[in-house]
Amino acid sequence: MFIRRRSVDASIDPSGQHTIPMTDYRFGSWQVAISRRPRAKEDLARRYDAASRKWHHITRRYGLAAAYRKSLIASGVAAALEEVGPQSEVLDCGIGSGALSIALNSIIADTPNIHGIDLSSKMLARAASEMQLTGLMPDLRQADILSMPFADASFDVVMAAHVIEHLPDPQLALKEMVRVLKPGGMLLLCTVRRSAFGVLIQMRWQTWAISESQGIAWLRECHLDDIGFQPVNLGAFAGQASTAFWARRPGESTHIPEIDAATKTRGIDP
Numbered sequence: 435m436f437i438r439r440r441s442v443d444a445s446i447d448p449s450g451q452h453t454i455p456m457t458d459y460r461f462g463s464w465q466v467a468i469s470r471r472p473r474a475k476e477d478l479a480r481r482y483d484a485a486s487r488k489w490h491h492i493t494r495r496y497g498l499a500a501a502y503r504k505s506l507i508a509s510g511v512a513a514a515l516e517e518v519g520p521q522s523e524v525l526d527c528g529i530g531s532g533a534l535s536i537a538l539n540s541i542i543a544d545t546p547n548i549h550g551i552d553l554s555s556k557m558l559a560r561a562a563s564e565m566q567l568t569g570l571m572p573d574l575r576q577a578d579i580l581s582m583p584f585a586d587a588s589f590d591v592v593m594a595a596h597v598i599e600h601l602p603d604p605q606l607a608l609k610e611m612v613r614v615l616k617p618g619g620m621l622l623l624c625t626v627r628r629s630a631f632g633v634l635i636q637m638r639w640q641t642w643a644i645s646e647s648q649g650i651a652w653l654r655e656c657h658l659d660d661i662g663f664q665p666v667n668l669g670a671f672a673g674q675a676s677t678a679f680w681a682r683r684p685g686e687s688t689h690i691p692e693i694d695a696a697t698k699t700r701g702i703d704p
């Protein structure tokens with residue numbers, strides 16, 4: 435019998451709550467879809483507060499520094515910042531302990547002005563101390579990626595590693611990231627992908643596992659250009675458990691078109 439696993443968009447359960455799709459199988463005329471309620475924002479912040487003490491051990495165990503450096507080079511983000519020079523403005527959304535920003539700073543000549551936001555106050559404290567060790571003095575703020583305290587078109591690069599998969603509707607976060615990105619600026623995302631390790635993350639953290647076609651579709655729906663992606667290798671145990679996506683905000687216009695509702699609700703095959 436033909437069984438096909440599909441990639442699906444966020445949905446709303448009968449009680450009116452947004453849910454995260456875990457899996458969706460179709461066989462013949464049957465469709466079995468399993469989705470899960472996301473963690474509430476306060477619960478997520480509490481869990482990351484609790485994880486903050488050991489988060490930098492986790493980043494070391496999975497070789498995130500090296501993995502992020504590779505993605506930052508492959509995406510062209512590092513080269514784009516070299517062009518802007520020392521006054522470049524970078525935003526790290528869901529900065530955690532600062533691993534992505536530290537990796538970025540280690541591969542470019544001029545230290546950018548780094549801004550970071552996170553829901554978890556303890557993660558922000560950890561980011562401050564880890565980044566200080568590498569000579570960075572970031573502007574850190576406790577904020578939600580869905581409503582960031584920055585003006586439109588403020589940053590040359592806006593990035594988020596392993597954050598948007600926590601949200602019931604990652605497109606809303608992407609839209610907010612694009613809002614604060616300068617025309618011509620670059621966006622970088624790392625997200626958990628479908629894999630054996632991805633399933634473990636999904637079970638533990640109630641996250642999406644995002645397929646490449648789904649990620650690309652979301653970036654297209656934000657009307658971004660120069661979209662690319664590559665798998666991120668997180669070591670022998672986790673394997674290619676994440677994907678790095680990148681894209682550029684078109685230079686000519688500062689207008690961010692609304693995501694059209696019909697496009698947003700359409701499922702995309704992996």
Ligand SMILES: C[S@@+](CC[C@H](N)C(=O)[O-])C[C@H]1O[C@@H](n2cnc3c(N)ncnc32)[C@H](O)[C@@H]1O
Pocket residue numbers: 478479482493498527528529530531532533534551552553554557577578579580594595596597600
């Ligand atoms: C898996 S950790 C990744 C941390 C860091 N980016 C890294 O790669 O090491 C996810 C981080 O995103 C933060 N986070 C989750 N949801 C968020 C939201 N809605 N707004 C801002 N930060 C969020 C968490 O508090 C946590 O620090």
